Amino acid sequence: MWNSQIVIMLLEGIRDTLYMTLASTLLGYVFGLPMGILLAVTDKEGICPNAFCYKVLDVIANIVRSIPFLILLILLIPFTRALVGKSYGSTATIVPLVIAAVPFIARMVEASVKEVDRGVIEAARSMGAGNFTIIVKVLLVEARTSLIVGSTIALGTILGYSAMAGTVGGGGLGDIAIRYGYHRYQADIMIVTVILLIILVQIFQTVGMKIASRLDKRK
DSSP: OOOHHHHHHHHHHHHHHHHHHHHHHHHHHHHHHHHHHHHHHSSTTSSSOOHHHHHHHHHHHHHHHHSOHHHHHHHTHHHHHHHHSOSSSHHHHHHHHHHHHHHHHHHHHHHHHHTSOHHHHHHHHHTTOOHHHHIIIIIHHHTHHHHHHHHHHHHHHHHHHHHHGGGGTOOHHHHHIIIIIIISOOHHHHHHHHHHHHHHHHHHHHHHHHHHHHHOTTO
16 A cells, blocks of 8 residues: 555655666766777777777677676676675666666767767867867867767666666665565556656656757757
């Protein structure tokens, strides 16, 4: 039956889901953004081609992305336990979420950076700009709208991963849906958690697209 305890549990589930999603996305970009930039600039058509560097990063990204998240989550249990002291709960779930998010984010960053007009890059180079300056003041600036759209997609994807982690006690709304909706056959709680997850995704999507629209210089 619905009571104050159920409501408090759902509110805590929202809190934990937001904590896992936002923390994992932030940490994912800490590692994924540099990786994506390196993939873009070391490509054969990049500003600093390096076949070996590109191939290594490309293989790493492809290997991690090819592993389904649930399997990756289980594979990383020993590593997660060694890193944070336990393999369950919202904080522990951040570890596999970040590892899954990094190559995904890197690929989106790579695609965004590669969309930058070559003419803008050549103009900056003709004015004496070095590779680092071009990356910071040209590539990232010109690709900012696409990068923000990508971050919005990343948030939604990582939110979905966090819900999936509920199957192994990952915490958050996914954990509530599994424990009550699946194991205890309380379909009403499962439906509410699904609705809450949809609402969170829509909020991320709306905010992200509005920010991207404001920063779009073409408008």
